[in-house]
Structures are given as structure tokens and as C-alpha cells.
Amino acid sequence: MTVRGIRVAYGKFVVLEDVDLAVAEGEIVAVTGVNGAGKSTLLRCLAGLRRPAAGSLSVLGGPPRDDAGFWREVALVTDLPTWYPGLTVREHLELVRLTHQPLTGWCLPTAELIEVFGLPSRADAMPMNLSSGQRQRLSLAAALARPSRLLLLDEPEQSLDAGFRQVLAGLLRTGYAAHGGTVVMATHDFDFAEAAGARQVVLSDGQVAAAGQVLWLPSALPTALPSASRRRGRSSASADVGTGTTGILSASAWCWRASCSGTSSTRRSAG
Amino acid sequence: MLGDFLDAPFSRLTAGADAGSTPVQAEAGIALVLGAAAGLVVLVQALGPLALSPADASWLLLTPLARRDVLRRPAAALAGVAALAGGLLGALALAMAGPFLPHGPHRAVGAWLALSIAGGAGFVLAAVLLAVLAQPIPGARARLRLACAVLAAVVVAAGVAGARWNALSRPVASWFAHASTGVLGGVAACAVAIACVAAVLVWRMLPRFPASIAVTDSARAGTTLMAAAFLNVPLLTWIAEDSYWHGRLLPSRPWPRFLLSLPGRQQPAVALAWVDWRRLGRRPALMITLAASALIPALAGAAFTGRARSFTVAAVLLAGAIAAGLQGTAATRRDTSDNTLYRLLGVNAGKAVAARAVLPALLSAAWLMIALALLAAVGVLPGWLWPLLGLTAGPGAAAAALRIARTGAIDAGEQGVDSPMGPMPTWIGTRAFSVLVGAAGCYPMLKAVLAGRVHGGSLAGQLVVSAVVLGGYLMLTIRMTAVRRQQ
Numbered sequence: 001m002t003v004r005g006i007r008v009a010y011g012k013f014v015v016l017e018d019v020d021l022a023v024a025e026g027e028i029v030a031v032t033g034v035n036g037a038g039k040s041t042l043l044r045c046l047a048g049l050r051r052p053a054a055g056s057l058s059v060l061g062g063p064p065r066d067d068a069g070f071w072r073e074v075a076l077v078t079d080l081p082t083w084y085p086g087l088t089v090r091e092h093l094e095l096v097r098l099t100h101q102p103l104t105g106w107c108l109p110t111a112e113l114i115e116v117f118g119l120p121s122r123a124d125a126m127p128m129n130l131s132s133g134q135r136q137r138l139s140l141a142a143a144l145a146r147p148s149r150l151l152l153l154d155e156p157e158q159s160l161d162a163g164f165r166q167v168l169a170g171l172l173r174t175g176y177a178a179h180g181g182t183v184v185m186a187t188h189d190f191d192f193a194e195a196a197g198a199r200q201v202v203l204s205d206g207q208v209a210a211a212g213q214v215l216w217l218p219s220a221l222p223t224a225l226p227s228a229s230r231r232r233g234r235s236s237a238s239a240d241v242g243t244g245t246t247g248i249l250s251a252s253a254w255c256w257r258a259s260c261s262g263t264s265s266t267r268r269s270a271g
Numbered sequence: 272m273l274g275d276f277l278d279a280p281f282s283r284l285t286a287g288a289d290a291g292s293t294p295v296q297a298e299a300g301i302a303l304v305l306g307a308a309a310g311l312v313v314l315v316q317a318l319g320p321l322a323l324s325p326a327d328a329s330w331l332l333l334t335p336l337a338r339r340d341v342l343r344r345p346a347a348a349l350a351g352v353a354a355l356a357g358g359l360l361g362a363l364a365l366a367m368a369g370p371f372l373p374h375g376p377h378r379a380v381g382a383w384l385a386l387s388i389a390g391g392a393g394f395v396l397a398a399v400l401l402a403v404l405a406q407p408i409p410g411a412r413a414r415l416r417l418a419c420a421v422l423a424a425v426v427v428a429a430g431v432a433g434a435r436w437n438a439l440s441r442p443v444a445s446w447f448a449h450a451s452t453g454v455l456g457g458v459a460a461c462a463v464a465i466a467c468v469a470a471v472l473v474w475r476m477l478p479r480f481p482a483s484i485a486v487t488d489s490a491r492a493g494t495t496l497m498a499a500a501f502l503n504v505p506l507l508t509w510i511a512e513d514s515y516w517h518g519r520l521l522p523s524r525p526w527p528r529f530l531l532s533l534p535g536r537q538q539p540a541v542a543l544a545w546v547d548w549r550r551l552g553r554r555p556a557l558m559i560t561l562a563a564s565a566l567i568p569a570l571a572g573a574a575f576t577g578r579a580r581s582f583t584v585a586a587v588l589l590a591g592a593i594a595a596g597l598q599g600t601a602a603t604r605r606d607t608s609d610n611t612l613y614r615l616l617g618v619n620a621g622k623a624v625a626a627r628a629v630l631p632a633l634l635s636a637a638w639l640m641i642a643l644a645l646l647a648a649v650g651v652l653p654g655w656l657w658p659l660l661g662l663t664a665g666p667g668a669a670a671a672a673l674r675i676a677r678t679g680a681i682d683a684g685e686q687g688v689d690s691p692m693g694p695m696p697t698w699i700g701t702r703a704f705s706v707l708v709g710a711a712g713c714y715p716m717l718k719a720v721l722a723g724r725v726h727g728g729s730l731a732g733q734l735v736v737s738a739v740v741l742g743g744y745l746m747l748t749i750r751m752t753a754v755r756r757q758q
Contacts, residue, residue: 066614067620068617068618068619068620071614071615071616071617072617075615076611076614076615077615078611079611081609081611081612081615082605082606082608082609082611082612083605083612084546084550084601084602084605084612085512085513085515085516085550085601085602085605086516086521086546086549086550086553086554086601087546087549087550088521088523089523090523091523091524091526091549094523094525094526095526095542095543095546095616096615096616098526098530098531098538098539098542099538099539099542099543099616099617099618100539100616100617101531101535101538101539102535123523124520124521124522124523125520126516126519126521128513128516128517129516129517129518129519142612142615143615146615146617
């Protein structure tokens, strides 16, 4: 999967500018950055839901397209989906598997998913009657109930307790990616990203600020350090907030080993 | 036509028994009024019944203010609306029964009208206040809703049966013959007394009305009212659907084996379409209500006369067929609103649209078949081909149901396009067009109903029109989906 110089703007507001990204098969990439950095927009571009104004994208050998063939290869977990009325948790997972028959590729059977995702006591409930964390678990379980080559996750850690984040990270690393699946996820949880063995790409002001492996993170991160805006067309209000990553890097609060994509596989296999 | 429609019941208010009407029409008309009253109580219950504006619910309920002072105004407004609607229904009931009250209205119109309005207002007010009393009691809401549904079903069925068998309608007709101003006055006094007792009970309950119930019901009422204000039927049905499934636990069942034996290319779409089949299988009460609602065209046919009758019956048939088809589109509506899950399923859009058209077409066809069979049975429509005509018209109505289900959510903030009447939101046009699609799909049937006769040509014509309209809609939808994805 390659992204070359893409530019995305909502009107005059530039969200992504000249973003490059290359992800190898079987790799896990965590896109990080402060709120509004463009993480979700990048994922939407990769999913073919947003067409860049400039640049090129190649996902699984071609431009992403919003059709059944593409979605049989790509699983996207963004906001909590609207579940079908009158179907239980178990039936939803079975339905996902049923629509992807024959199941050629790595995926988990329904019973195991329910067990791993901690939903045995809620298997016969309607998704609408679950807590937000349980619904997030169900969304992720549904994505892993079917085979796919690329998993796009937008803040998968949201609403999940700390313990299950580690379980999910392990599942992505030793299950999905170990069987050749590629994961690109936007996340704010560095521990989760690290546990998943993800190569981290930091977006700041719509540009890739750093790419590499996180080695050490401070426990308390400053979130609103001032920085100069490189983004054209930004309002003065937005220039004052949400620029933490650039500020953090310039303050040398983090230790990065830049451009070390080769180390991610080492770390993954070690994990 | 509108004049005929409005004039039909009210012209009978002062007419004699020889005005060309029959007791059957009076009974059917009163059955419609009673059914409407039951529906009104259910509607009011869906809005609370006792509810505050969202702002008041957030800011005033959870303060030291006396609960009765906070709830007094919405309670009074609710009582006022109920009394007004009840009075209107009372007047309508009198209009329906007018010609068959020999001691009555044509001699003292003012007194009979006043007593009918008072009686109607009293009964409906009492029922609505009873709903308020039941509001905080767990389970009472559902029981009251069931009682209203049973009442509506019984009176509608009795009205239709009375139109077919004189033995059933004769006792009611004889009661009409003996009704006098005194009897009506007694009934009205009784209704007002019951309403007064209910009002006292509600007044005494207000200080201890649970805040949690008021907050929850106010939030639901706010959403429902906003949806109703914009004729947002999908949102209204969404609210009703979620309300039904809330808190339910179901035994998970394996998907049918035949889905696994289907050819690989068809299997995903059929499995996706099966979601609505399973949902309907789990809502038997909805199916029974749907079947019972097929009585309404027959009742309308028995209650109205002249040109108004054929137009009313045709309109009710079209609306009922589309509504029946919509019951099979819940999953489509969810996917229209948010296609995250649909993408995860990775189903071919064209095949999914086609597979999902089967259930609405069957539901519309079955509903029309029953409704037209009943219309033929009570003698409103002569002939025996009507049920077959209904069967063939189902797919035409299903095209409208599918189009409504696939229409996007209403944007309340939309500016609209300029029109001679001012800015016109586009959603009005899209929804009106959906109904026109249904009318086009059922055109031969509607034409036959308006003419009051059916023949083989109508059947053949309807078959062709249904195939063209539904097939055309599906082809257009699939093509437009493909074009949208290429953009």
C-alpha cells in the first residue's frame, strides 16, 4: 500500500498536505497525532471514502474503490456501526461470516470471537442494549470474523478498558498480522500501539512529522505546545490549538528513531 | 373531490334516515371514529404522554422546584389537546350516526352536537389521563397500548362484519333508533364524570411523578415531535423499532441451512436480505397488526358514500400497501442511514437491492390481496378478481417502499429551493415522488378501484406495470449506485 503526496482539503481548510506513506504486507502501522491532525481523513482516503485533491493512492494493488470487491478485501472499523434491529450479537457475527463464504484467509470463528472479546454473557443481547465499550468490542470482533487483507481501524481503543486493549493488540500482532494481514490504525494510545508492535507515523498539521518506532514515551504528555503553522489557509483560531506533536518533538520530550520501518518486523516477531 | 370527502359525513348530520345511507354506513363510520380514538391514545402515549420540553426536562425537573408546579403546564396542555381532539371525534361520530337517530339531531342539532362533543371530549380525556396515570408504572404502558390495539381491532372487525352480515348490524341499528337526547345526555355526563375523576387522580399524582420517567419520556417526545414535524417517517419508525427491542434478550438461532447451499455469488445478498425476514419472524404482533389493518379499506368503503368512497378506498389501499412494504425494509433503512456495517459485509450492491426487494413485494402483495378480498366480501367492490389484482399490484407498491427506505435522512436545516410559495425543502419533493412511484406502480389497480370494476385486462395490465415499475426502479438504483461509486 503506497500513498504519494496526497492533499485533502475541506473547502479552503487543508487537512492533509503532501503526505507519503508506504505500508508493507503484514505490517501494522499506527498513525498518531493530536485531534484534527488528519488521521481519520487519511484512513478515509485509504478506504476510498475520500478522494484526494492531489497525489496518488494504491491500496492492494490499485486505487481504493467503494465497491463489494474492495470491501471483501478491506475491513474498516470507524465509528460504532448501526446494527440491524432484531439480530443478536451472535447472529450479527454469524451474518458477517455468512456473507464472506467461503472463508479463505485468517479469521476467528464466532464462538472464539465471543469468548476472546468478552461477550459470552451478552451473546443473546441486541447490540443496542450493550454498553459503548461492549459495542466497540463487537465492532472489532465483526471485523475479525471475516477474512481480509487490510484492516483499517480508527481509534480502536476508544471505550475499551486498559486490559482489553492489550488483548486486542496481541490479537492484531500474533493473529491478524502474523497471517499476512496489514493493519493501519489511527490511535491516541501509544501503549496500545507499542503492544501491537506497530510502526508509528506521526501526523502534525496534516503532514507526516515523523515516522519510526516509539522507544520511550513520557507518562504525562503536553498537549498544546505552540508551534508555527505550516498549513496554508488555516484560521487563526485553529493555529492556536492542536499543534502538540510538533511542539513535543521540537522540545525533545520524546526519543525517536526516525525512518526505522525495518525494525517494526523485528519487534513484532519478538513480541 | 375534497368537498365530497368532507361533505359525506357532515351532510348526514341533519339528514333523515331516507337520505340514501344505510345503518351499515353509520356503524362503519363510528367504528372508524372509535379506531381513531384508540390510535390517538397510542400516539399520545408515544409522546410521553406527560412530557416537558427538552430544556425544561434538563433544567427544571432536577431542581428543588415543586414537581407539580413544573408539570402543571404540560399536563394542562395535554388535557386541552385531548379534550379538543375528543370533541372533534364526538362530533364526527354524531355525523356518522346522524340519519339513524329518529329522535335526534335533525330536530335539535345544537343540543345533540354539544352533547356529542362533551361526550367525546370526556371519554378521550379520561383515556389520555389514564395513560398519564399508567406512565410511571412498569408494564402498564404496554398493557394500555395492547388494550387500545385490541379495541381498535375489535371495532374495525365488527364494523366490517356488520357490513357483511345484517344479524350483527341489526342490534346496533335498533339502539340508534331508540337513542334520545336524554340517553345521549346521560352518556356525555358519565364521560365527563370519569374524566373529572381521572383529572383529580392525576393532580394528586403530579407531586410524586418520577423525574427519571419524565426526563426519559421528554427526550423521546422531543425527538418524535421533531421527526413528526418534518414528516420524517424513517426516523419515527426507527424510534419505534428501537423502543421495541430495548432491553430484549433473544435466543440466538443459526442462519437457515439453505443460505449455505445457495450459489456463491447469490449467497451474500440473500443472507443480507434474510435479516428482515428474521426480524419480522420475531415480531408476530407487528404481523398481526399489519394483517388486521387490511380491514381499514373495507371499513372506509362501508363508511363513505359517493365519489368520496372510491377515492378514500383507493388512497387507503395505496398508503396501506406502501406501509406494508416498508415493514420489510428495516435493515435497508439502517444501511441508508449508516453503511458501516454494510461495508463490513462486503455484499454486491446490485444483488443486495434485488434480494431485498422480495420481502417488501410479498408483504405489499399479501396486504393488498387481503384488503381487496375484504372489500369484495363486504360488497364495496363487486367481483372475485380483486384479490388477484392485489397480488399483482404488490411489487408496484414495493418500489415506493424501497425508494422511501433508501431515501436519505431529512436535513432539518436545509434551505430548500426557491418556489412560488417560498423556499421548498427538497425532502418534500423526494418523498412525494416516492408516493408517485407507488401510484404509478399500482395505477391499473387504483383505476379499477375508482371505476369499481375489474376484468382480465386489469390483471394483465397490473402485472406488466408492476414488473416495469419495480424492475425499472431496481435497474435505475443499481446503475446510479455504480455511477456514484465511480465518481
